[in-house]
Amino acid sequence: MSFNKTMQALADPTRRRILELLKKKDLGVSEIAKNFEMTLPSLSHHLNILKQTDLVTSQRRGQEIIYSLNLSVFEELAKVLAKFFDKK
Amino acid sequence: MSFNKTMQALADPTRRRILELLKKKDLGVSEIAKNFEMTLPSLSHHLNILKQTDLVTSQRRGQEIIYSLNLSVFEELAKVLAKFFDKK
DNA sequence: GATATACTTAGATAGTTGACTAAATATCTA
């Protein structure tokens, strides 16, 4: 997924908050939802965007779908940003 | 200016490209414009957003208005992002 | 298999964004 899409994904505060939650531990959608005043479909939409940009991964565990941070993409992103923010 | 606004400012490829240009050296609007296929008002709009988030500063020099990167905000931002991207 | 639970997909809508044209402002120069 492109750097641009990733930046756009990160530009939304809801999505950043989801990532911060997942930083602590993997969570099912309903558990994530408890932290937001938003319908499940809306949340699902954000999760989908995060998934499209590989910032998170998901896997089914019984009835639940567990979301996890994808740390490798974070590392990749950190590199690109470091380069971008380099001094003149 | 808020972290959120700054992220939104950075989410646009045109604006990121402007910043990359300014990384090399300060530039007037017309000089910046040479790098884009976009009307001046559209470009001015992007410059305004970058200015609102303090990512750039501007100063008049005769008829021209010279834009510069604001490195201090970049450093600030780098810190916040580093923290955000920290491992679990 | 019917029902409950967990989540996603589809479709509609309001708000935001980025582009344009036209008009305004500021500075320089003759």
Added chain:
DNA sequence: TAGATATTTAGTCAACTATCTAAGTATATC
């Protein structure tokens, strides 16, 4: 001060985004 140059402001519009409700899919349990 009139005209040229550089840029911004204002207003409009199409495209995109985030939200919602309603309906659909997948798994578990009775």
